Amino acid sequence: MINILAIDDSLTIREMVRETLSSAGFAVTTANDGQDGVDQFSKDRYDAVITDINMPKMDGFGVIEHIRGGGTNARVPILVLTTESGASLKERARAAGATGWIVKPFQDEGLISVIRRVTGAR
């Protein structure tokens, strides 16, 4: 089973992501903020990570840096889930090491297809 880690400080968004992805057959673990996210990340092996940017304790860029700089599973696809869109976001996310980005509000099929795309799940 494809294992996804979703990091967002908004309960609503976490639940939406969980709902959407588990309905498509993915296993979803959620984390409440960046710090919680990297803690979770160290506990299991994930096939993709979805992270918010604005979060308490550690922001999304911190999460990406931590994962990319770590010793395990450092090349995991990381998707940034953000309300921003536009070129500057892409640049920033990419420079930080993100694989891609999803703009909030997301469409369910869009999210699923993006996860399939980066994890190779069919």
Next chain:
Amino acid sequence: MSRDDLKATFFAECEDLLDQLSEGTGELEDGTATEETVHAIFRAVHSIKGAAGAFALDTLVKFAHRLETVLDRLRSGSLVLDPDSLQVILRSGDMLAELVELAQAESDEEPPQMAELIESLVALSGAEEGGPSAPEPDEAFEFAPVAFMPMSFDAPDEEPEDVYKIRVPAIADLFRNGHDPFLLFSELVALGQLEVSCDASALPVSEAFDPDHCYLCWELTLTGTMTEASIRDAFVFLDDICEIEQVSGGSAALGGDLPGLQSEEGPMSVSEPENPSLPQVAAEEAAAEPATAASATSEPAAAEKSKAAKPAASMPQTTLRVDPERVDRLINTVGELIINQAVITQKLLASGMASNSDIMSDLDDYQYLARELQEGVMAIRAQPVKPLFQRMQRIVREAAYGLGKDVALISEGESTEVDKTLVERLAEPLTHMIRNAVDHGIESSEKRTAAGKPAQGTIKLSAAHCSGDVLIEISDDGAGLNRKRIFEKAASQGLIAADAKMTDAEIDNLLFMAGFSTAEKVTNLSGRGVGMDVVKTAITSLGGRISISSRPGLGTKFSIALPLTLAVMDGMVIHAAGETLVAPLSSVVETIRPKPKDILPFGREGRLLSIRGTYVPIVNLAKLLGFPTDAEITSDNILILIRSEQSGLVALAVDDISDQRQVVIKSLEGNYGAIEGISAATILGDGRIALIIDTDAILSLAGHFGRDMASREEMDYAQTATMG
């Protein structure tokens, strides 16, 4: 979880976020804000916006976005907080809360001050950036790219095939950023026929080789009936780096629309071959680190893969959301259990069981456990008054702003827990009293300064638990009640006799009379046709009591005592004309077994109780409620002294008192209908139903019964008459 559940989650979350927001803005206001405060405020607004977008709550999103822009400037230091911008931020926080409430009520109404606030926010968000049009919120909320739909291959044969060339340059960070060229390319395989050629000429052969660095570039040729959009979709995260170009294709042959298409898509496919955002530095940094990743990804990956197959079970759960109906059912059942326990005890005792027998002591344990269970169940519904108090903060700000007054609200005991229903039903009376305090209580700054008081008025709102009750106090440091005016007003409205002699407390209590209003002119705030009588009714309908005290020049204080829960109450089991009734213990002052000389005749049928030098009217409860009785009130009766704000002390005459205990309240209105003088019913230990009397209603009934007893002068007359 359905969409509605998600929405409920959203609103529950909004409550928390708005709490954080008002906590943060409170710190901004009193100057205790740190850098983290501003970040927390920003995040709260940002989270509300993000989730509101998911539910297409456009007004909320629009407003949150404006506020967020200002907060972002505050966060980055490009906006300095001054009293004006602070006011705008405070009021915007209030507005956001109001918009959330409106969204929850599914109203798409825009509050009147919203446009004005948005203007202020736009002004604060830096007009130099292009004013109102600077950050267009709408554009920020396009939907994420739609999933690609695999093309159907049953397209007619004659449709010519397109040929696309895709050039993937050597993207240094391709692997580091989690891309897998294999996955990218296999997606194209699903679209058409793919030829891949790889240019590995840049691959170093010396130890300069960094496995994290991507040295390869590819050229792909895709043939099939696909659109450019579907290719871009597959390359969605790299579409600005890779070159996608249509080299030949059927759509060209289809004619007309091609030039337009090309001119539209042409610029998009022209991309910089070398992307400046992928600096070599990053690659060098990666190179500086030993190639841990390469080994890390191969071996342990296989081992960990099996672990990954297990679904992650540990999900953080902070709160439990339960349908309130289930809790109500539980409370009801526990109530029945308590009653059942009482029934068993009573039956065992009636059967001659010794009260020190084993089974009776087991029953004591049963009773103890049932009580524990009941308290636990009640605690589920308990909620801190904090959200309610924070709402009042908004009310004060709004009212003060509207009236041009300077008022601060101080709250105490926000963590005091009360039954959820109480919290909900207190909102309206509290709002009214707070508005009144700002409107009528607090004077203008000039008047205050002239009176030697601080220019800023203060309203204090406090909650505390006090012997089984919740005590809520609203006090202001305003001018106090103008008793002379209240008296004159009440007299002119015919509510009292113009020459009535009244104590200060009695005059203050005139405020609670129906139809009473002191407002000279109907202001926008208080002229809503709601008087303090409505507040009082709301409080008493919750089983509570409200009282008022005031000191001229120093302020006014309203005290509200409420039961902790609406489901259970302490009652006194009484008997009248063979009926069993329950009187709420909260209104009982004392019980008296009178001596014959203490009962004095008054009028034709009336009786007065002489107690410690004063006279209290006696009300025959059985007669009042219409039970058949001929019995005169004698010293055989037991008198229960009841206090009410309206009528002062009254003695209820009953036959007997049998018990004092907690009773489970069963609403009559839902099951039978409203009865004057009766508030609810309960089930007694023997399984019989007993009515719970509504003391305030009883006293007003008594007022009709013997109106001539009501006024003090006549009581004085009665006194002299019986003395003489």
